[in-house]
Amino acid sequence: MNDMRLTERAVDATDVKISARKVQVYYGDNHAIKDVDVDIPDRMVTAFIGPSGCGKSTFLRSLNRMNDTIPICRVEGKITLDGEDIYDRRVDPVQLRAKVGMVFQKPNPFPKSIYDNVAYGPRIHGLTRNKAELDEVVEQSLRRAALWNEVKDRLHAPGTGLSGGQQQRLCIARAVATSPEVLLMDEPCSALDPIATAQVEELIDELRANFSVVIVTHSMQQAARVSQKTAFFHLGNLVEYGETGQIFTKPQDPRTESYISGRIG
Amino acid sequence: MNDMRLTERAVDATDVKISARKVQVYYGDNHAIKDVDVDIPDRMVTAFIGPSGCGKSTFLRSLNRMNDTIPICRVEGKITLDGEDIYDRRVDPVQLRAKVGMVFQKPNPFPKSIYDNVAYGPRIHGLTRNKAELDEVVEQSLRRAALWNEVKDRLHAPGTGLSGGQQQRLCIARAVATSPEVLLMDEPCSALDPIATAQVEELIDELRANFSVVIVTHSMQQAARVSQKTAFFHLGNLVEYGETGQIFTKPQDPRTESYISGRIG
């Protein structure tokens, strides 16, 4: 793709957190991501938009090697985090994923209590020194995910007994609790009402102060509201990538334009 | 609740398809739906809105007795379909669910091929006489769910290998294929891009010609676009129910108003 533009951007972006070069992802024979180059800046929110099935989740999952778990999935190209190739043999995907957290498209709480769901990350990463600290982290995370008020009386009820939107927020809380450097969120607000959405967006904005956030969203408005950078995917290609304002106001590619204006799907 | 208003509406509504009276739903001790009275008109789209966790899905599931599958769930009150109590002992939930189809909040395709997923309903209900007809129904349904173009070359690939949005549309196609009289859709467009959403909304509009559709949605815009009636739930209560236009323009309950204007969650 338009390599020139990319280099340009790399210069003006303050700090590149993740950079992808010529990334290809295949599911068996299905070429799901084609030759994608992208630089995800630090301390910013990047939004991935694009029609359903265009490869957003796939690309997102390749950023923290979650694709490793799908046997038929194959990733080519180079993705670096802070300049280090994450597909290098020496890289421990565990450490990578501790740094690059993920909220999945389908909420997938553990069949454990709400508390344990959130406390899991801090526990395995040793983020807290004692129970009190852990309680603190759990409460904080649930608050930040705008779930605390709904569940504070039933922290020990199973996480799978929550409503769809609650599960989604639980998964956000769970991811936030480990304080990753990069947070990948796959449609984090799809099951949320406008107010909860606003709260999560607030959270995203807050996270941006220290971390890098990548969100996949179908809502143009949301992308416009929360992100500084936007990438538009179409049929596995990264069609356009740039400042959010620019993408939404002056898209350069006709496909971007027609998607934004609601003409292609 | 405001029984008076309800009676009023029941008169002016052309035809009541489902009517609920004093419905209570409990999950163990948790009183999730409190005393809900509602009449769902035939040949119309009814939207359920409300903050996450307020009981929309729960109420929706009680309309076709899907709550029966949750052991701790208990339903009280009376729900009638075409005047017949669906919780009557003589009612066969299977027949009920054939009439009242459902699309779940979390897409749950069967671990079968895309084709088999859609053909499942017609097959068990014996809706088609031969393979050609079945093929026809499958194609139609996939087309109506705006998925045909994406999957027509891989009808025999597993449905679980689709992207999130594709799975959601697959589940819609699956539900549509059985041509139910009432279709309950729990956030059918949550994972869909605007164009696909528009296509699904078109489908809903089309279904309205013959059937009754109930959709749960978090998007006020969507509710306004597709529904004729809207019910607003809050903390398990049905706060307000009425013509969509009226709810969005002149809400009577302060809670409705603040929800619509984005102040309570």
Next chain:
Amino acid sequence: RDQIQIAGSSTVLPYATIVAEAFGENFDFPTPVVEGGGSGAGRKKLCEGVGENTIDIANSSSRIKQSDIDLCASNGVNEIMEVRIGYDGIVFASDLNGAEFAFTPADWYNALAAKVVKDGVLVDNTNKTWADVNGDLPAQDILAFIPGTKHGTREVFDVKVLEAGCEATGAAEAMKAAGDEKAEGCLALRTDGVSVDIDGDYTETLARIDANKNAIGVFGLSFYQNNTDKLRVATMDGIVPSTETIASGDYPVSRPLFFYVKKAHLGVIPGLQEYIDFFVSDDMAGPDGPLAAYGLVSDPELAKTQEMVASGTPMAPLN
């Protein structure tokens, strides 16, 4: 290893356990460990070599074979003592409430053999009832439970009953005339289900007779003696089987029982010498001893055996 280890024939097993038990009770040595597992396997284990990991004594319901001796020799087991402990009678018995039978080997041959002589020519056996075989026998369907070919008892049955019957009926002659030099056809049995091989034990045969009241089974004398309230024994050539008739040789169907001692272990395994002395002592293997009480036919030449055991004479090469 402190205790004596014994393995081999399941026919000898009960006698060996009786002796082992008494030995453990009355001597300071631990009670020997006695295994079944079959004569063949026992002798194989005996011949596996000299040393703690190998057994000391192999029980056997038949004489050791040259191949075993060769195997022994190749593993350094050069001297073996052969001890004949007595005889085992093999009896034919049917359900207690059934008819009485008085057999001759010829009856058995005519009942079970694949080919029998009829009017001087070899024909396929079509006898259905015992009366077809011999007019003196009851008109009862033939159904015989005989030991499977794994059992040593079967060999005795083959030799002492079938072959004898084959000779007696003239079938052997006819076969030889027909070109079967060694009359091997004598041992070919019918396959139409009248003769049923039993791979299990006498208890199984007994259970089968329980389920098929008109069947005849082959048992060891001691087994029969313990179950006289369920079984009716048949005579052979007019002789009733008993320890006396077998000891005297009147009852034809019997066989000697042996055990084989690895001489190299004598003087090394504590109690081994004492055990074998004890086994063949009159207190045990004599006609009034517990073994006889259980059904072992005492060896008339026991004194010779005792002497041999005391002096530790190894067995001479097989002739």
Next chain:
Amino acid sequence: MTDAVAHPTPHSGSLLRQDERTRRRNNAERRFRLYGQVAIGIAIMALVILLTSVLGNGLSAFRQTFISMPVTLDAAVLDKKGNRDPADLKKVTTIGYSKLLVNSLTQVIEEEGIVVEGLASSDIKDMISDEAAAQVRDRVLGNPDLIGQTVDLKVLANGRIDGYLKGRVSMESAERDSNVSVNQLRLTESLVERGIIGKSFNWGFLTAADASELRPEAAGLGVAILGSAYMMIVVLVLSLPIGVAASIYLEEFAPKNRWTDLIEVNISNLAAVPSIVFGILGLAIFINFAGLPQSAPIVGGLVLTLMTLPTIIITTRAAIKAVPPSIRDAALGIGASKMQTVFHHVLPLAMPGILTGAIIGLAQALGETAPLLLIGMVAFVRDFPAAPPEGLFDPAAALPVQVYNWTQRADPAFVERASGAIIVLLVFLLVMNTAAILLRRRFERRW
């Protein structure tokens, strides 16, 4: 809508009336349910039949006939030199003690004034178990002070007398039985009336060692229970961890390639290897090659471990496979390592299946005889093995071995004991599995 016009919806009509098709489908549903009930019925019925037959045959083994009488431990017989020298005391064999017991019983009969015509003194001797003499001898050797005293003893009665009290032997059968006489039975009746002969709980059945064919009344399961317990310890300690570890590796870590296919096929194939072949293996590897002793529970345990491994691996793998991938994704997504994912999430969810594997595998291991046949455990063992770990290397029997041995014995008294042994085995199995069954119930959940 076009579709609906093309295919008029078949679900119209009242909910309260089932349409034809629904009725058919519901009938199919009912039939299906019925099949399930019938299937369970068949399984339970088979279980009930088997258990009743085992219990019916075997419960009587837990009671045994004893003769209670005063026995004079005559110093003139037991210690001719009168110096209580253990070496001399040992010279008196069980035959000597047997005479003592016979004298005592004869005396009792005389004192009670029981007269049975034609009763020979050998008849009296045969009423007392041979084991009794051995027991008294052991007791005296352990405590030489008893010599010269008259002690009240409860000694085992002969198996046929026991059989008479249990209805196995009758007057008619005694007439044909060379091992028991009608006179003995008459005498027994008189003694039972006077409370000298009677049945009581048979501790010996649980604690004593096996006995020879001449003393079915004395045969017990002590050595076998110990041997089985030792073997099961070995099996439990080895097969469950190894099996689960291997399954985890194959399901979660191993690359999916030819090599792991090979291992997979290989494991399913091992499950089909007849158990006796594992015995051949054990003989070759553990005894002949590694030099472990014959008849030892350690070898039995190792062989049974190898035999149960495939069962545990196959069930565990199936259970691990059934855990939905989204759970793994969730854990990996927050930076859990594969190992943590497995231990924290996958294993707990797979636990019911793993425990089922353990239950079935151990049941199989506990009841298996064939492989023990070749490693010398199907044996007559009288001496108790020592406490573990040394005891693992001592000869021992096992419960199924005892069952197998006893079913082959000629004396009908062993039939009841074999069934009794099966009861003990099943109780053993239940005790062993209770923990697993309870645990499994706790781990069962739907998500």
Next chain:
Amino acid sequence: MSIGLLLAIILGLAAVGYVIGIRRAKDRAGGDTRRLHSLAGYHGQSVLLFTAVPALLVVGAWLLLQPVVIEARVSGMIAESDVPQGSSLDLVMSDVRRVADGLNAIAANEQLTEDEIAAMGADLGGLRSRLGNAGVALASDVQPSVFEASRTYRQMNNTGLTALSISAILVALAGLVFSASRIQAEFRARNVSESFVKLLFIGSSFVAVLTTFGIIASLVVESVHFFQLYPIKDFLFSLTWNPQFRGGSDLGIWPLLWGTLYVSFVALLFAVPVGLLSAIYLSEYASKRVRSVVKPAIEILAGIPTIVYGLFALITVGPFLRDYFAQPLGLGTSSSSVLTAGLVMGIMLIPFVSSLSDDIINAVPQAMRDGSFGLGATHSETVRQVILPAALPGIVGAILLAASRAIGETMIVVMGAGAAAKLSLNPLEAMTTITVKIVSQLTGDTEFASPETLVAFALGMMLFIFTLGLNVIALYVVRKYREQYE
């Protein structure tokens, strides 16, 4: 120091190492565990592993080697003349060991010094009875050279043990110090201990492979031996099985293979439907209470010794089938038959199918059921068309397990189907299986080196190859139909 004590010390050290590891890790993190790469527990674990494992390996290796070394030395001390005629050095060595044990026991009982023990050599006759009193029975008097050898053996053993104790503890300490000193905040303790655990996992999966090698190795020698005595052509292609004591046997595998397949087939034909339907009923329809009672109850069926089934077949089922089916239908008069054995074996196999399938069915996510119910499917349609396909891999596993068990079963076949090797289609006739013949030929009274006995090994080998083939096919079939949910 006894081995038990040594092991206890090593494990104790490991436990100490665990604690030290945790402490040190916390120290290194300056009290703030969040700075650690891995949880403190992993640091402890890595120290534990480094302490225990090498030391245990040393102990293991030492214990394997020590006897070899010592016996080589000691056996040199025994005079040629002291080895009795026909006996072997090996046996004398066992005497040496026994005497040494006895000396140890005496020394321990009576608090003897080394010199006093040496003095015992003067009265070798008395020694035997002393040893006897100490619980060590000897078959004959102790020879002087044997006594000397025993003493040396004892001393060397004691020295060896001391040396072992010292070196093992040193190794443990070294491991402890080394791994504890490695602890840094950044030290990847989790990776280290996880790699270690993974290694253990790999090792465990090798056990199965090694078992296979072991089986092949233990079968192949005697099989070759068999084929030298009996033509492989006849074994593979002859249609009769008729072993004889005096040779001239026909040992064709086909009747046995046929019997094996037939009996297993009948057993599965019974067990699979019953087991599967029970599993479905238990997991889908039955109440929790019923399930929690019935499931363990059915599992008892797997624990009943096969001999009980055998007797059940022999006494009850066999005559029943004969009287009510075989005879009225004119299909034979045999009370033992393939059908008898198959049915009874089927009962035994029910839990293999039902319990495992039940667990797997239970593990299918509820969302699958909801999806199907939501479309108006009945419960049975849901089960048949959604749940069973999703649970298929596990169910196939269960069925394979049951099939394996069926092929390997002996007792039920012996008593239920009889011992007659026959090629017949009639299920009411007696037949037998490979496994039965392996057992019976191996434990029979025939001489070992004859083809009649050795054939057992060849049968085992053929069965192994045969089931291997079946399993390969099964693997590919399952692969093809595997369906993954979510």
